[in-house]
Amino acid sequence: MHPVRRQRLWVVLSIVIFSTAAIGLVVYALRGNINLFYPPIEVASGAAPLDTPIRVGGMVVDGSVKRADDSLEVSFMVTDYQATVPVVYTGILPDLFAEGEGVVASGRLDASGTLQADEVLAKHDENYMPPEVAEALENSAAKGVTP
Amino acid sequence: MYFDSVAAVLAMDGHGPYVWAAYGITLLVLAQLLLWPARRLKRLRRELRGEVRRREAVKTNSVETS
Amino acid sequence: MYFPGPSFERSETPSIIAAAMWTFFHKLGSPPWLYTISGQILRWLLPAALLALVVGMCWGLLFTAPDFRQGNSYRIIYIHVPAAVVALGGYYIMAIAGAISLIWKMKMADIAMLAAAPVGAALTFIALVTGSIWGKPTWGTWWVWDARITSMLILLFLYLGVMALYEAYDNKVAASRACAVLALVGTVNIPIIYKSVDWWYSLHQPASIKFTGGSTIDPSMLYPLLLCIVAFYALFACALMANMRVTILDRERRTGWVRRLVEES
Numbered sequence: 001m002h003p004v005r006r007q008r009l010w011v012v013l014s015i016v017i018f019s020t021a022a023i024g025l026v027v028y029a030l031r032g033n034i035n036l037f038y039p040p041i042e043v044a045s046g047a048a049p050l051d052t053p054i055r056v057g058g059m060v061v062d063g064s065v066k067r068a069d070d071s072l073e074v075s076f077m078v079t080d081y082q083a084t085v086p087v088v089y090t091g092i093l094p095d096l097f098a099e100g101e102g103v104v105a106s107g108r109l110d111a112s113g114t115l116q117a118d119e120v121l122a123k124h125d126e127n128y129m130p131p132e133v134a135e136a137l138e139n140s141a142a143k144g145v146t147p
Numbered sequence: 148m149y150f151d152s153v154a155a156v157l158a159m160d161g162h163g164p165y166v167w168a169a170y171g172i173t174l175l176v177l178a179q180l181l182l183w184p185a186r187r188l189k190r191l192r193r194e195l196r197g198e199v200r201r202r203e204a205v206k207t208n209s210v211e212t213s
Numbered sequence: 214m215y216f217p218g219p220s221f222e223r224s225e226t227p228s229i230i231a232a233a234m235w236t237f238f239h240k241l242g243s244p245p246w247l248y249t250i251s252g253q254i255l256r257w258l259l260p261a262a263l264l265a266l267v268v269g270m271c272w273g274l275l276f277t278a279p280d281f282r283q284g285n286s287y288r289i290i291y292i293h294v295p296a297a298v299v300a301l302g303g304y305y306i307m308a309i310a311g312a313i314s315l316i317w318k319m320k321m322a323d324i325a326m327l328a329a330a331p332v333g334a335a336l337t338f339i340a341l342v343t344g345s346i347w348g349k350p351t352w353g354t355w356w357v358w359d360a361r362i363t364s365m366l367i368l369l370f371l372y373l374g375v376m377a378l379y380e381a382y383d384n385k386v387a388a389s390r391a392c393a394v395l396a397l398v399g400t401v402n403i404p405i406i407y408k409s410v411d412w413w414y415s416l417h418q419p420a421s422i423k424f425t426g427g428s429t430i431d432p433s434m435l436y437p438l439l440l441c442i443v444a445f446y447a448l449f450a451c452a453l454m455a456n457m458r459v460t461i462l463d464r465e466r467r468t469g470w471v472r473r474l475v476e477e478s
Binding site: 148149150156159160161162163165166168169170172173176177179180181183184185187188191192195196198199 | 259266270274275276277278279284285286288289292293296331332335338339342343346347349350448451452455456458459462463466471472475476478
């Protein structure tokens, strides 16, 4: 390659490498802040601050959803299978909110370790399938057959 | 066909407004994306044709006057 | 024949493949050749792309079953994912064209870089808007400052930044150089977008189409999605070439081949 072009090639490569390193370091330094939510284990270990707006994400524990009779208040437990965090929320839940499904609740942790949520978002997974396929999978799982 | 009727296609069990709005905006943007260069090309070609005509007019004029 | 492209020194190791490659590369640098060939490609690629888009969209909208959890709102996947995939792929094309333009001062690479920016911006915009519309019924919110969504927004700003930077300079040679540097610096964002859902806790779910291992989307839903991705890639190529043709004609307006072309029409 022509020496002038070779020199320009090095300039281009160094632009890419140095900007990658710079932005990589910034992202690494901010890695905690880039997380949208805390998993319950971090809340239980005390990593999440009290009485400041935070988000907690995980799975809704089966059978933990309790709805009040006279208001829109709902309480449920969020788990990452290592720890659980109780959540209290008043308002309309998204359509995809269900027991055993992913959820991200934002609000403040009170002194008792309960998240007083002002917003609950459903977090769905990357599985897409027709209802019949889901049903068939469920049936085979119930029979103890692993697909 | 999964749906039974046109009404069912439009409603999509309540998700119709979301789905159709998303498709509508997408088609609109894609159409603009393809029409924009076509319009620019047309305008540029008209401009260039005008230039050629003007040059030829100048040429014939200079032939007549000399 | 008029070939105003840059001259390339011959490779020291003469082989047929290398020679053919250099000839092709040399031809790519020739405006009349590129203008003619892109016109011929567009004539069949554009109808094919539109046909694939219509078939893919109708297949996804009308003939697939709804998702077992999300119902019919999941049908937005057939435009959201293709737009996002091609917006990311298009960035590579823009950045590579920028690198070629910086190293070899190849005018056609410069034109390709500038032609890719508006197309990429439009596709990123589609991905963001359809994602927002999809987020409302599934997540319960239009927008969240999640790593994936924020890095996609940065991608939109990078595309718009390249367009704005070019307009900001009077000296177009300096403008292209600045745009190429910005495009190259912005490539850092691409792996961040890809890996954002794996590196951080985000609301956005991980990818469903996987190159290694099984995809987590049912085949009956995957095939129309793949068709839509192909259609979007073809549309990207069409819009890119259409933009390039206008710029080529505009920049070469004083040359003989453009004059002949105009006189013939």
